[in-house]
Amino acid sequence: METQLLTHAYQAGKYALPPLPYPADALAPYLDEATVLLHHDKHHAAYVAGANDAADTLRRIAQGDASPSLAPAATLNLAFNLSGHILHTLYWENLAPPPQDAPCGELADAMAATFDSLDGFQRVFRAATLAVQGSGWGILGVEPASRRLVVCAVQKHQDALIPGLKPLLVCDVWEHAYYLHYRNNRSSYLDAFFALINWEVVASRFRAHCHGYA
Numbered sequence: 001m002e003t004q005l006l007t008h009a010y011q012a013g014k015y016a017l018p019p020l021p022y023p024a025d026a027l028a029p030y031l032d033e034a035t036v037l038l039h040h041d042k043h044h045a046a047y048v049a050g051a052n053d054a055a056d057t058l059r060r061i062a063q064g065d066a067s068p069s070l071a072p073a074a075t076l077n078l079a080f081n082l083s084g085h086i087l088h089t090l091y092w093e094n095l096a097p098p099p100q101d102a103p104c105g106e107l108a109d110a111m112a113a114t115f116d117s118l119d120g121f122q123r124v125f126r127a128a129t130l131a132v133q134g135s136g137w138g139i140l141g142v143e144p145a146s147r148r149l150v151v152c153a154v155q156k157h158q159d160a161l162i163p164g165l166k167p168l169l170v171c172d173v174w175e176h177a178y179y180l181h182y183r184n185n186r187s188s189y190l191d192a193f194f195a196l197i198n199w200e201v202v203a204s205r206f207r208a209h210c211h212g213y214a
């Protein structure tokens with residue numbers, strides 16, 4: 001499977017909202033249509049708009065058309081909104097209606113090397129993601145020093161992120177991702193998330209990021 005949604009995240013010189021890769025009701029009953037529509041059409045769209053606003057401010061500063069005093073806020077806004085845009089684009093793509101095949105091949109080997117087993121990965125990922133304070137993300141990625149898999153728990157969209165981390169699997173744990181259906185039960189939402197993981201996409205990202213992994 002090709003993982004191409006990110007190629008639709010920037011079009012004609014602007015950040016753009018990629019369409020969902022499936023109908024909005026395709027993930028029900030794990031993720032209901034209302035949650036998915038609100039999340040994609042309102043929340044994700046707002047990050048796209050925010051990233052474009054911040055990028056535009058920085059361009060105007062460069063051209064001498066806006067005060068350099070706007071740069072600190074604009075860079076923070078760009079980091080927040082662009083990170084949100086990228087993570088949401090990856091999130092929609094790494095979900096699919098069940099049933100899903102378990103990870104296999106090189107990805108399964110890498111997961112065994114780092115986490116011992118799929119169960120071991122899920123224990124680490126669940127614990128880290130469940131404990132994100134406030135709003136954030138659980139991420140499985142490849143870190144550039146060891147080129148091994150690592151789990152990180154990001155706050156907001158961009159805090160506590162490892163530089164150079166290549167994300168393979170991302171889980172949104174902002175309340176807007178689950179509160180309509182699961183209320184405050186983040187753990188039940190994580191059960192649903194695990195059922196929806198598109199391991200074929202995760203494996204494809206792994207191959208793209210980690211040729212020659214050993």
Ligand code: MN3
Nearest residue numbers: 043172174177
């Ligand atoms: Mn979200």
